[in-house]
Amino acid sequence: MIRHIQLPTFNELTKEFSKYFKNLSESDLNLLFWEEDVHYFKRGSEIYSEGDKTRGCYFLYSGILKVFKTGTEGKAQIIKFAKSGDLIGFRSVLNQERACTSTKVVFDAVVCFIPEKSITKLIHSNSHFALELMRLTCKELDEANKFITDLSQKTVRERLAEVLIHLKNRFGIDSENSLNIILTRQELANMVGTATESVIRLLSEFRKDRLLELNGKKIILTNVKELTKLANL
Amino acid sequence: MIRHIQLPTFNELTKEFSKYFKNLSESDLNLLFWEEDVHYFKRGSEIYSEGDKTRGCYFLYSGILKVFKTGTEGKAQIIKFAKSGDLIGFRSVLNQERACTSTKVVFDAVVCFIPEKSITKLIHSNSHFALELMRLTCKELDEANKFITDLSQKTVRERLAEVLIHLKNRFGIDSENSLNIILTRQELANMVGTATESVIRLLSEFRKDRLLELNGKKIILTNVKELTKLANL
DNA sequence: CGGGAGGTTGAGTAGTATCAAATGAAGTGG
DNA sequence: CCACTTCATTTGATACTACTCAACCTCCCG
Numbered sequence: 001m002i003r004h005i006q007l008p009t010f011n012e013l014t015k016e017f018s019k020y021f022k023n024l025s026e027s028d029l030n031l032l033f034w035e036e037d038v039h040y041f042k043r044g045s046e047i048y049s050e051g052d053k054t055r056g057c058y059f060l061y062s063g064i065l066k067v068f069k070t071g072t073e074g075k076a077q078i079i080k081f082a083k084s085g086d087l088i089g090f091r092s093v094l095n096q097e098r099a100c101t102s103t104k105v106v107f108d109a110v111v112c113f114i115p116e117k118s119i120t121k122l123i124h125s126n127s128h129f130a131l132e133l134m135r136l137t138c139k140e141l142d143e144a145n146k147f148i149t150d151l152s153q154k155t156v157r158e159r160l161a162e163v164l165i166h167l168k169n170r171f172g173i174d175s176e177n178s179l180n181i182i183l184t185r186q187e188l189a190n191m192v193g194t195a196t197e198s199v200i201r202l203l204s205e206f207r208k209d210r211l212l213e214l215n216g217k218k219i220i221l222t223n224v225k226e227l228t229k230l231a232n233l
Numbered sequence: 234m235i236r237h238i239q240l241p242t243f244n245e246l247t248k249e250f251s252k253y254f255k256n257l258s259e260s261d262l263n264l265l266f267w268e269e270d271v272h273y274f275k276r277g278s279e280i281y282s283e284g285d286k287t288r289g290c291y292f293l294y295s296g297i298l299k300v301f302k303t304g305t306e307g308k309a310q311i312i313k314f315a316k317s318g319d320l321i322g323f324r325s326v327l328n329q330e331r332a333c334t335s336t337k338v339v340f341d342a343v344v345c346f347i348p349e350k351s352i353t354k355l356i357h358s359n360s361h362f363a364l365e366l367m368r369l370t371c372k373e374l375d376e377a378n379k380f381i382t383d384l385s386q387k388t389v390r391e392r393l394a395e396v397l398i399h400l401k402n403r404f405g406i407d408s409e410n411s412l413n414i415i416l417t418r419q420e421l422a423n424m425v426g427t428a429t430e431s432v433i434r435l436l437s438e439f440r441k442d443r444l445l446e447l448n449g450k451k452i453i454l455t456n457v458k459e460l461t462k463l464a465n466l
Numbered sequence: 467c468g469g470g471a472g473g474t475t476g477a478g479t480a481g482t483a484t485c486a487a488a489t490g491a492a493g494t495g496g
Numbered sequence: 497c498c499a500c501t502t503c504a505t506t507t508g509a510t511a512c513t514a515c516t517c518a519a520c521c522t523c524c525c526g
Contacts, residue, residue, distance in 0.1 A: 069378055069379065069381075069382045071382050071383075071385075071386040071387075072386070072387075072465050073386065075386055077381060077382040077385050077386060079378050079381065091371040091374065091375070094364075094367060094368060094371055095368055095371050095372065095375075100375050100378070100379075101378065123364070124360060124364075127357060127360060127363065130360065130363055130364070130367070131327075131356070131357075131363070133367070134327060134363070134366070134367045134370065135327060135328055137367065137370050137371060137374060138324040138327055138328050138370060139328065140374055141324065141370060141373055141374045141377060142324070142328075142333050144374060144377035144378060144381060145302055145312050145333070145334065145377060146302065146333075147381055148302075148310060148312065148377060148380055148381055148384060148426075149302045149304050149310040150304075151381060151384040151385055151426065152304075152310050152384055152425075152426025152427070153304040153305070153306065153308055153310060153426070154304075154305075155513075155514090156513080156514065157513090184471095184472065184473090185472075185473065185474095186472080186473095192385075193381075193384065193385025193386070194385070194514075194515085195514075195515055195516080196472090196473085197473095197474080197475085197514090197515080197516085198513095198514060198515075200473065200474060200475085201474090201475085201514095204474085204475095216523090217472095232305050388481070388482090389481080389482070390481090417504070417505090418504075418505065418506095419504080419505095427482075427483085428482075428483055428484075429504090429505085430482090430483080430484085430505095430506085430507090431481095431482060431483075433505065433506060433507085434482095434506090434507085437506085437507095449491090450504095
């Protein structure tokens with residue numbers, strides 16, 4: 001049975017966008033969004049890939065994406081997870097460079113492509129928007145710097161705890177304390193920067209220590225306080 | 234004997250700045266630079282420290298700075314080295330946050346403080362300048378992401394080789410192939426993300442393998458080709 | 467029901483960190 | 497200028513984290 005996918009209307013799309021980027025005029029929004037550029041992507045789909053020529057950027061209306069780089073041995077390092085409201089890939093547009101990351105769908109997503117010309121025009125004409133993008137980039141850079149420090153100074157154990165806390169803060173937990181994002185062990189490993197087996201072993205230890213419970217891919221955070229302490233935040 | 238320090242004149246300062254940031258008017262430059270904000274700093278001096286309230290940003294006229302974060306155990310992780318022409322600390326100004334890194338002098342430097350109001354005004358009034366800052370930030374973010382991938386996937390050995398190559402590209406080598414930046418072993422370790430002893434041992438191995446020569450703090454790159462291969466670039 | 471992908475567990479080990487101690491270099495003050 | 501202090505560097509010994517490899521299990525999908 002194929003579920004019928006209801007794509008958002010122009011109004012729904014621009015309303016969502018305006019939640020994150022304020023002070024945009026009607027004509028600004030008309031410039032950015034076109035019905036035919038809105039697409040539904042299933043888990044596993046690739047939005048763009050490292051080295052691709054940049055033709056524009058992407059607004060994530062719903063779902064979850066992973067943004068990652070591929071190392072020399074072909075192993076992925078997840079840079080961040082994107083969720084509803086995030087604008088992806090505008091840095092390559094700005095720098096006129098090929099994509100320096102890849103992006104795949106983690107949870108079925110509705111993505112709107114925004115052509116290079118439109119976004120560039122908006123940045124030049126609307127300084128509020130430009131500044132907002134700049135703030136977002138700066139924030140991301142801060143987080144990247146923090147991540148660098150963690151990677152070089154914390155143990156895998158601490159980093160895994162930290163990633164779990166981070167995922168909780170970013171995607172939330174449901175009524176049963178289960179993380180609102182489902183990842184494979186490998187994806188977790190690619191985020192933490194370790195081997196899949198290490199993630200499995202450590203999660204199992206965390207369970208023994210009553211920090212969390214595991215149910216298939218679901219991770220239930222039963223003791224956030226202790227987990228935070230372990231993460232050394 | 235105290236060496237007399239000749240601070241740059243307003244003209245020299247603005248000329249240097251204009252090399253990196255184009256299309257600035259006379260009045261823009263008058264807004265940014267004030268004689269009394271130009272200072273000479275000796276090695277080891279602190280420009281600002283993590284958590285400091287932001288009062289402006291800094292233009293590095295000459296010398297070398299290290300920008301670093303301090304981890305939970307008090308250990309430093311160097312994020313980048315700044316050199317002549319770099320604008321430091323404007324991200325905290327933009328985001329109206331306290332400094333998220335510290336900055337110290339590695340090689341005697343002439344630094345010009347630019348008050349928050351001036352830089353903010355310029356960003357708002359000159360979209361070219363704003364875009365240039367944005368491009369710089371994006372580039373830095375790309376580099377940070379690459380660094381993250383390296384930290385989680387490469388060995389200390391590979392990373393040390395990579396850092397040496399990076400320093401060569403950024404600061405150059407003199408006629409005797411000696412790196413134009415002098416660092417302590419600890420600073421190298423704080424850049425690579427490892428222990429001081431590991432850096433010492435690996436440098437010594439590199440010397441045995443005829444990849445470089447050591448003379449005190451001077452590092453002479455005699456075989457850049459092999460070093461690059463080792464870095465897995 | 468077979469195949470494939472993801473998950474789990476165990477054993478062995480390479481790579482690094484840590485700790486301790488000796489040596490060397492640089493700076494300070496009498 | 498020398499004795500003294502302090503910091504940086506080096507080397508050795510040891511411990512341990514986390515990776516790799518291999519085998520096996522489990523679940524799901526067609």
